[in-house]
Amino acid sequence: DAGVIQSPRHEVTEMGQEVTLRCKPISGHDYLFWYRQTMMRGLELLIYFNNNVPIDDSGMPEDRFSAKMPNASFSTLKIQPSEPRDSAVYFCASRGLIRDSYGYTFGSGTRLTVV
Amino acid sequence: KQEVTQIPAALSVPEGENLVLNCSFTDSAIYNLQWFRQDPGKGLTSLLLIQSSQREQTSGRLNASLDKSSGRSTLYIAASQPGDSATYLCAVGETSGSRLTFGEGTQLTVNP
Numbered sequence: 063d064a065g066v067i068q069s070p071r072h073e074v075t076e077m078g079q080e081v082t083l084r085c086k087p088i089s090g091h092d093y094l095f096w097y098r099q100t101m102m103r104g105l106e107l108l109i110y111f112n113n114n115v116p117i118d119d120s121g122m123p124e125d126r127f128s129a130k131m132p133n134a135s136f137s138t139l140k141i142q143p144s145e146p147r148d149s150a151v152y153f154c155a156s157r158g159l160i161r162d163s164y165g166y167t168f169g170s171g172t173r174l175t176v177v
Numbered sequence: 178k179q180e181v182t183q184i185p186a187a188l189s190v191p192e193g194e195n196l197v198l199n200c201s202f203t204d205s206a207i208y209n210l211q212w213f214r215q216d217p218g219k220g221l222t223s224l225l226l227i228q229s230s231q232r233e234q235t236s237g238r239l240n241a242s243l244d245k246s247s248g249r250s251t252l253y254i255a256a257s258q259p260g261d262s263a264t265y266l267c268a269v270g271e272t273s274g275s276r277l278t279f280g281e282g283t284q285l286t287v288n289p
Contacts, residue, residue: 105279118276157275163228166268168221171219
């Protein structure tokens with residue numbers, strides 16, 4: 063299994079531009095999560111999906127952020143318009159069975175820099 | 178609301194030492210607990226997962242224990258090596274298993 067795949071690995075964009083981050087979860091995993099990591103706030107849960115349906119988006123910082131999961135193998139996180147304070151590493155994770163319990167597998171992350 | 182605390186925030190040890198990283202959580206009604214490792218500029222790698230009904234899990238030189246009633250978990254690393262240098266994150270899964278709450282991590286440096 064290739065694991066959770068995120069793209070791009072790095073993104074540098076100018077303030078005001080639209081940014082789209084992409085994630086391919088592990089096949090068969092029923093939950094997908096988007097996290098953001100910064101030095102100041104650590105890992106923050108932004109939104110998560112169960113069977114492609116958004117369950118909790120209370121962590122999304124504001125209306126500039128949106129996420130979709132059109133099918134079981136693909137999700138996007140969009141920021142429009144982007145601002146410098148959105149600079150962070152964005153992780154996607156999916157949940158599946160690890161031995162006999164449900165555990166999480168994380169992607170390698172997208173490092174976003176908004177200048 | 179679940180809160181997860183990791184102590185110490187940073188730890189520096191000489192190679193070969195056995196060491197313990199601590200994790201505490203406020204709500205004992207958990208589904209499971211997972212320890213991750215994060216290398217600088219990299220993603221999170223799962224190390225060990227302990228179900229709420231289990232007391233410990235082992236993988237190689239790593240041993241993780243769980244005491245739900247006291248809201249504590251420890252990660253024991255035996256015979257530490259410079260390659261163990263990384264940030265170690267503890268994450269608690271809610272009873273439904275659908276959400277992880279992370280601690281802030283322990284930054285470990287193992288000196289040759």
